Amino acid sequence: MEYSLFILIAPFFLFLVLGLLGMKMQPKVAGIIGTAGMGLCAICAYAVAYQYFFQTGKAGEEWQQLIPVNFEWLRFTEYLHIDLGILLDPISVMMLAVITTVSLMVHIYSLGYMHGETGFQRYYALLSLFSFSMLGLVVATNIFQMYIFWELVGVSSYSLIGFYYTKPSAVSASKKAFIVTRFADLGFLIGILILSYYTKTFDFGTLTANHAELVTNSFAGGTFMGLSLATWALALIFMGGAGKSAMFPLHIWLPDAMEGPTPVSALIHAATMVVAGVFLVARLFPVYFFAAPDVLTLIAYVGTFTALFAAIIAITQTDIKRVLAFSTISQIAYMMVALGVSDYGGHDGLGYMASMFHLFTHAFFKALLFLGAGSVIHAVHSNEMSQMGNLRKYMPVTNITFAIACLAIAGIPPFSGFFSKDEILAAAFHNHPLIFWTLWAVAGLTAFYMWRLYYCIFWNGNKTYSEHHKPHESPWTMAVPLIILAVFSVFSGLIPFAGFISSDNMPFHTHIDWLVASLSIGIGVTGIAVATVLYLRKSNRPAEIAQSLGGLYRAALHKFYLDEIWMWFTQTVIFKYICMPIAWFDRHIIDGAMNGLAWTTQKSADSVKGLQSGQVQFYAWVFVAGSVLIAVLVLFL
Amino acid sequence: MFFIGIFGFITRKNMIAILISLELVLNAVEINFAAFNRFLYPHQLEGMFFTLFGIAITAAETAVALAIIINAYRSVGNININNLNKMKN
Numbered sequence: 001m002e003y004s005l006f007i008l009i010a011p012f013f014l015f016l017v018l019g020l021l022g023m024k025m026q027p028k029v030a031g032i033i034g035t036a037g038m039g040l041c042a043i044c045a046y047a048v049a050y051q052y053f054f055q056t057g058k059a060g061e062e063w064q065q066l067i068p069v070n071f072e073w074l075r076f077t078e079y080l081h082i083d084l085g086i087l088l089d090p091i092s093v094m095m096l097a098v099i100t101t102v103s104l105m106v107h108i109y110s111l112g113y114m115h116g117e118t119g120f121q122r123y124y125a126l127l128s129l130f131s132f133s134m135l136g137l138v139v140a141t142n143i144f145q146m147y148i149f150w151e152l153v154g155v156s157s158y159s160l161i162g163f164y165y166t167k168p169s170a171v172s173a174s175k176k177a178f179i180v181t182r183f184a185d186l187g188f189l190i191g192i193l194i195l196s197y198y199t200k201t202f203d204f205g206t207l208t209a210n211h212a213e214l215v216t217n218s219f220a221g222g223t224f225m226g227l228s229l230a231t232w233a234l235a236l237i238f239m240g241g242a243g244k245s246a247m248f249p250l251h252i253w254l255p256d257a258m259e260g261p262t263p264v265s266a267l268i269h270a271a272t273m274v275v276a277g278v279f280l281v282a283r284l285f286p287v288y289f290f291a292a293p294d295v296l297t298l299i300a301y302v303g304t305f306t307a308l309f310a311a312i313i314a315i316t317q318t319d320i321k322r323v324l325a326f327s328t329i330s331q332i333a334y335m336m337v338a339l340g341v342s343d344y345g346g347h348d349g350l351g352y353m354a355s356m357f358h359l360f361t362h363a364f365f366k367a368l369l370f371l372g373a374g375s376v377i378h379a380v381h382s383n384e385m386s387q388m389g390n391l392r393k394y395m396p397v398t399n400i401t402f403a404i405a406c407l408a409i410a411g412i413p414p415f416s417g418f419f420s421k422d423e424i425l426a427a428a429f430h431n432h433p434l435i436f437w438t439l440w441a442v443a444g445l446t447a448f449y450m451w452r453l454y455y456c457i458f459w460n461g462n463k464t465y466s467e468h469h470k471p472h473e474s475p476w477t478m479a480v481p482l483i484i485l486a487v488f489s490v491f492s493g494l495i496p497f498a499g500f501i502s503s504d505n506m507p508f509h510t511h512i513d514w515l516v517a518s519l520s521i522g523i524g525v526t527g528i529a530v531a532t533v534l535y536l537r538k539s540n541r542p543a544e545i546a547q548s549l550g551g552l553y554r555a556a557l558h559k560f561y562l563d564e565i566w567m568w569f570t571q572t573v574i575f576k577y578i579c580m581p582i583a584w585f586d587r588h589i590i591d592g593a594m595n596g597l598a599w600t601t602q603k604s605a606d607s608v609k610g611l612q613s614g615q616v617q618f619y620a621w622v623f624v625a626g627s628v629l630i631a632v633l634v635l636f637l
Numbered sequence: 638m639f640f641i642g643i644f645g646f647i648t649r650k651n652m653i654a655i656l657i658s659l660e661l662v663l664n665a666v667e668i669n670f671a672a673f674n675r676f677l678y679p680h681q682l683e684g685m686f687f688t689l690f691g692i693a694i695t696a697a698e699t700a701v702a703l704a705i706i707i708n709a710y711r712s713v714g715n716i717n718i719n720n721l722n723k724m725k726n
Contacts, residue, residue: 617655617718621647 001056001068004048004086007096008139010041011132015125022121031114034124035107038131042100049097052088053500063505065089065205070141079200085141087204090501091282091356095138098363099272101488103131105481106267109371112477113263113378123163123261130156134272138279142202143192146280150188150244153273154181160268161260173256180253184243191236194229204283211344212290219291227294234292238281238299245277246329247336248306252563254329258321262374265321270328270370271363278335278359285352285503289344300340304435307333309560311445315452316546316556319383320373323453324366327409330442331362337439338424341432342503349503350510354423357497361416364492365408368485369450372402375478376457379471385456389538392458394471397479399458401486406454408489410447411524416493418521419512423497425520426513443520447527455535639665652706652716659702660695667691 014037022030057063070085107127114123133152140146155178162174196202198218207215219230227235241247246254257269268274281288281299288296307330314326335355342351375398380388392399408415411422421443428436473479498510534542546553555561642665645658667688674684706716713720 617647620643624643624647 001048001051001066001088003044004088004096004139005069007041007044007048007100008086008132008135010037010044011128011135014038014128015132018121018125018128022125025121027120028111030121030124031107031111034128035104035111037128038100038104038107041131041135042104045096045100048088049093052093053090057088057090057093061506063090063500063502063507067141067205077200080196080202082144082202083142084145086139087141088139090505091279092138094356094360094501095279096135098360099131099134099138102267102271102363102367102485103127103134105367105371105485106263109266109374109478109481110261110263112475113374114261115475117261119163123160126156126160126163127264127267130160130268130273134276137276140204142204143195143207143284144202146283147185147188147192150240150276151185153268153276154178154185154244157181157257157268157273160264161257163261163264164259167259170259173253173259177253177257180250181243184250185240187236187243188240191233191238191240194233194236198229198233208284208286212287215287215291228292231292231294234284234288234295235298237284238277238295241277241280242302243277244280245274245332245336246306247277247302247333248309249562249566251306251310251329252559252566255322255325255559258319258325262321262370262377265325266367266370266374269325270366274328274332275335275359275363278332278339278355281336281339282352282356285339285342286344288339289342289503296340296342298340300337300432300435303333303336303340304438305333306330307337307442308438308445311442311449312556313559314449315445316553318385320376320385320388320453320457321370321383323449324369324373327369327446327450328366330446331358331366331409334421334424334439334442335359335362337435338427341428341435345504346502346506346508347510349508350423350498351427352503353498353501353510354420354427356501357423358417358420360495360497361408361420361489361492364485364488365405365415365417368401368405368482368489369409371478371482371485372398372405375474375482376402378474378478385453388457389460390458391471395458395473397473397482401482402454402458404486405489406450408493409450410528411443411520412447412528413517413521414490414493416489416491418517418524419493420497422512422517422520423510426516429513429516440519440523444523444527447524448531451528451531452535455531459536460538638668650718652709652718655718656699656702656706660699663691663695667695 014034018025018030018034025033051057052066056066066088068086068088070083073082073084075081107124110123110127114120117123130153133149133156137146137149137153140149158174158178161177162170164170192202195207195215199207199214200218201207201214215230219228219233223229224232239250243250254269254274258265260269288299310326310329310333314323314330317323317326335358338351338355338358340351342349342355344352375395376388376391377383379391379395379398382388404415408417411418413419425436425439425443428439496510499507502508534545558564639662642658642661642663645661646655649655649658670684670688670691674681678684710716
């Protein structure tokens, strides 16, 4: 399956062509080249997926890891070397299909959405770069290759968030995204270094083989501050994942990242890049499970808290993209929780499967939601809910597809979100009641805020639009991806996922736990019903409820002041107590020593300069006096 | 005589006087050569030859020095040693 390399080469080549020659092309040509290239890439990924899942993937009963391409890139020691290659196993192949599909949809969609923007070619070049990095990330054969591509997606995300670089808010958002994730990646890097120092390998296959035997053995005994070194290493690696996947408290960059163009938000900040953290944990799942179960518990609780926290904020936001951003945070947290509560092997590994399943379905319906939101923004030229309403009459396609996505995310059968969310809840149900009930409540909140969003955009009163700003349905380039993604959102839940992906690579069967399912459907319907009552028609009731909640509402509206807390933390704690002393030390001690040396030399030179008068007679005098002095000394001492 | 020469060399400002002082120093050295040769090695003549050699060099050096002084006089207008600071500034 060497041709899987093409999936990586094609977007990179496109990036080079569009990046270097883009300015010489017509924007339209550049867009079509980019889209066509991505289409080829997607076809190739489907071929790989088909061949893997239906022909070569199985060794006996077990899904095997195939490494069609691998070469040594950098060798440090006898054992430690960085390879670059392609690893195909169920999750990476699944990710290949998801990424190329969503990326292709976004490419097509952008032809319409970005039409006439300056920097159209640059936009497509960066999209290709992003696709390349993300695909490289998921097929990485070793943790260091993953880290390299991890940073590459960070860079391309940075440049796409800051695509409108003349807008100060976009620039600061891109900086924020980069710095926050970079800060988290510092933990990731340290984690990698600790892990590889002890295990002498970067390779995923070696790390996870035989119940992560290598990791458990090579870390034997080492402790630091009461926790084993393996726990530290894996917790630090999770910190990198938490930064990329916007887990509390490192989630602050994601809502601001919505400053980028909407298709970019759909691709990067909803479907692909932000699930990289989930993917990372899933990739190292056996290592986590056998070497550091404490970290998994931590992941579960961080995820649960983030899910609840983000859902509460999402209810109060009025910018439609921010609602979706917080919804994304909340849903990714779901996936993290599923990994956190999962056991290893067979049906016990339900959480692992559920996490990947939710990642899969979420990618489609969340991309659909973002693209739908983009379509609305394209028509109304605003992100604010108050500028919208009653749009169902003007935009039928967007209306229907958006509604499908909302049903999917709310977990209503038979839409895809129901199946994956149900598996997650079922995984948490038996052993973790606290987590289960929290997630259950979050499911209700999710249904509520998504339908609030839906009603506020498409129903809610008889808002009229002035004649020359009448909203119109989007062009077909934007409508077609919506429809395709809607089809995926409806049907992707019917795939028997457990047959393909499981924690120990052995297929198993799942069945719907009707107790859990009815609970989750119940809360979903309740959420939708409440939203219907409050928002279907324009009324004062939401405002009254907000009024009665007072402080809580205001806090949620301001995202619980997390931005301010971080600001205070960086400004006061880091800048004042860490950076300022360091700067002082640099300025006064290091520079001072250098300046002092220069000053001393200069002063001593100044003081002897006067002797160099050029007066030969004076020299002679000194010479004679010196000789006499020496003569006297020699003679009399 | 040597120290009279040194003293003159250090204190005089007139270049001719400095040259004369220098001659005094050299002559003192040559007298020393001759005298010490007579006392230490009466049967050898190296000291004497050295003195003759020294006198020849002194003559040449005097000629060069006088030429320099004349040129200095032409460009500066006097022969005071303190005024010869053109190349320093």
